[in-house]
Amino acid sequence: MTNVNTQEPSHTGGCHCGKVRFEIKGQIDNPVMCHCELCRKLHGHVSSYCRFDTHALQLTDDTGLRWYRMSDKTDRGFCKLCGTGIFWRPVRSSGMAVMPGTLDDTGTLMVTGQIFCADKGNYYPLDPAIKQFSQSDR
Ligand SMILES: [Zn+2]
Numbered sequence: 227m228t229n230v231n232t233q234e235p236s237h238t239g240g241c242h243c244g245k246v247r248f249e250i251k252g253q254i255d256n257p258v259m260c261h262c263e264l265c266r267k268l269h270g271h272v273s274s275y276c277r278f279d280t281h282a283l284q285l286t287d288d289t290g291l292r293w294y295r296m297s298d299k300t301d302r303g304f305c306k307l308c309g310t311g312i313f314w315r316p317v318r319s320s321g322m323a324v325m326p327g328t329l330d331d332t333g334t335l336m337v338t339g340q341i342f343c344a345d346k347g348n349y350y351p352l353d354p355a356i357k358q359f360s361q362s363d364r
């Protein structure tokens with residue numbers, strides 16, 4: 227069945243236990259994987275992030291949402307009940323990011339790059355099919 231969508235793109239998602247649910251009304255960027263030590267520590271392994279405009283975020287349930295100030299510059303949003311990592315938010319920016327695994331449907335999103343490859347863990351190889359940056363891509 228063809229669904230003609232004339233509205234802005236919209237993505238819904240949430241944590242594992244369902245006590246954080248959100249909708250992003252607007253464009254979200256393709257995921258970028260980050261190999262840095264901090265990301266690997268916080269997520270248990272490499273994580274990836276889709277940037278979007280902070281104003282596009284609507285929290286439909288934030289019962290479980292907790293923000294952790296992980297550095298001077300960034301906050302991490304996660305569910306305090308089930309532990310799912312969901313958001314990444316610079317302290318001073320109009321943009322933030324969502325971890326694509328928390329989206330209900332990733333649609334046509336596809337990883338476009340991998341950053342901080344110079345800091346990657348020594349327990350896995352880099353995927354040569356994904357564009358590599360030794361540090362940030364911007
Ligand atoms: Zn949860």
Ligand SMILES: [Zn+2]
Nearest residue numbers: 260261262265
């Ligand atoms: Zn990182």
